[in-house]
Amino acid sequence: MSSSSSVGNIAPNDGSSSPPASAIVAQAMSGSHVVKIDGYSRTKGLGNGKYIKSETFTIGCHPWCMRYYPDGCVTEDADWISIYLHYSTAPTNAGEVKAEFKISLLDHDRQPVALYSRCSQGFGYQSKFQDFPCSQLRTFSTKDTGWGFGQFIKRKDLEESPYLRDDVFSIRCDVTVSKEIFTEPIPQHVVVPPSNMHHHLGQLLLAGEAADVTFEVGEETFAAHRCILAARSPVFKAELLGPMKEKTATRVLIDDMEARVFKALLHFIYTDSLPAMDEGGAAEIAQHLLVAADRYDMERLKLICEGKLCDHICKSTVATTLALAEQHGCGALKKACFKFLMSPGNLKVVMESDGYEHLRSSCPSVLDELVAKLAP
Missing domain, CATH: 2.60.210.10 (Apoptosis, Tumor Necrosis Factor Receptor Associated Protein 2; Chain A)
Structure with a gap:
């Protein structure tokens, strides 16, 4: 709420300056x-x-x-x-x-x-x-x-x-x-709008203008810009600007990642935000994106995914989530899984699931940690 001040010299306002104001x-x-x-x-x-x-x-x-x-x-x-x-x-x-x-x-x-x-x-x-x-x-x-x-x-x-x-x-x-x-008093300053760089870069990704590298992921292709990828990921920098073979290649094959996951990864690289996701598949995408973030050394994306997975721990996912946390060094996610499994009712149901067998075969050491925490 503001009001014009009438204190001081009174002069016609010709529009060249704003009147004093207070709040x-x-x-x-x-x-x-x-x-x-x-x-x-x-x-x-x-x-x-x-x-x-x-x-x-x-x-x-x-x-x-x-x-x-x-x-x-x-x-x-x-x-x-x-x-x-x-x-x-x-x-x-x-x-x-x-x-x-x-x-x-x-x-x-x-x-x-x-x-x-x-x-x-x-x-x-x-x-x-x-x-x-x-x-x-x-x-x-x-x-x-x-x-x-x-x-x-x-x-x-x-x-x-x-x-x-x-x-x-x-x-x-x-x-x-x-x-x-x-x-x-309300200071009379120039109003600077918030940064919209991420919108411009997002449009650049969608349009594919001046793209100089194409990624083949499954049956889909994605056009991108070497310099932007290199600026956001040290792994991309080494692959696309370093002495590795992809430096001069215009097409790069990604054969161990789903197309939807790579698309979400590119969206984050250009806009520093996650794309809109279907409500039912948010946790699954977060799991795959966490793996991709670890692979390309993108710590902020990895932490965002870790936080989302902490909010989606349940009896049907905790075993696979714990294995993921152990394999990719996600301490907070691992702690959240342990806390969930400390409940005897939860642990009993999880031990009868296929996810538990996967956890036991892929990360036996993490079960030893859990047993130690459960010991009186």
Whole structure:
């Protein structure tokens, strides 16, 4: 919000310069926290009014936690799952904290499900558990306990939905904490738009203009530019600009990679981002791209793929994912797989799968590590 100033010399504005301006700034800090309920069926029967508390997380310099009531918070919510946001300690800044929140059920790509996303815009902390419409403006005070939704989702609806898979579902809480409001002058600077180099390079790849090398991958061909590939990958640099045979070749055969994976690799090289992927095949593409990133020494792409795979660990994929992590030196992914397998229920199912046999034959040492971690 800005306003023209009338202080100082008054002169006609001929359009040659902008008038002085000021801004009223209402600061806010936002963040999110995801709670994964792994073993939902074993949480049922905890009892009405009883909850399981999440780890404490910090947003806006304030400590928060979430409470999950599998059998509802109060008697009238007995058929529902209740979710509440709590302030972990009593607020100390003048006795109150102003904030807003939204709680959402997540799908398997960790995106909010619109039907089960509920918000309380301008909410506060008070002593009773209530649901609040978005129009209410309240604050957290030192005497308050928690806010949220007693009737977040019916247990029956969750159990019949696609969002509960392998006895696992996730919820996310988005919190925005209001800070101090102040005024400040608006500096008159030239507005520089954000970089769009990646768009130009992406168009260059699509058009194939001035391409000087063609890759044959399966039955498909891809035109590219040696200098761009060499700038992004030391392996491509050695292959295309170094003394290797591909230096003078105009066509290069890639015989150990799928065409769709190489296409995604080129997209990342030119745009520094992953292409749009089908929801069902995102994890599989991430596995293949991780192998390609390791092969061409592209660390950022490798870390992006590692992070995506950490979010897609389940009973049907954990064995092959763990083998992949061990073979390509992905420490964070390996740790996430170990954590998943530390659950006896998960481990039993995985040991009966074909993926486990592949893991045992290809990476026997990693099973020794797992056994050592499981030992009392």
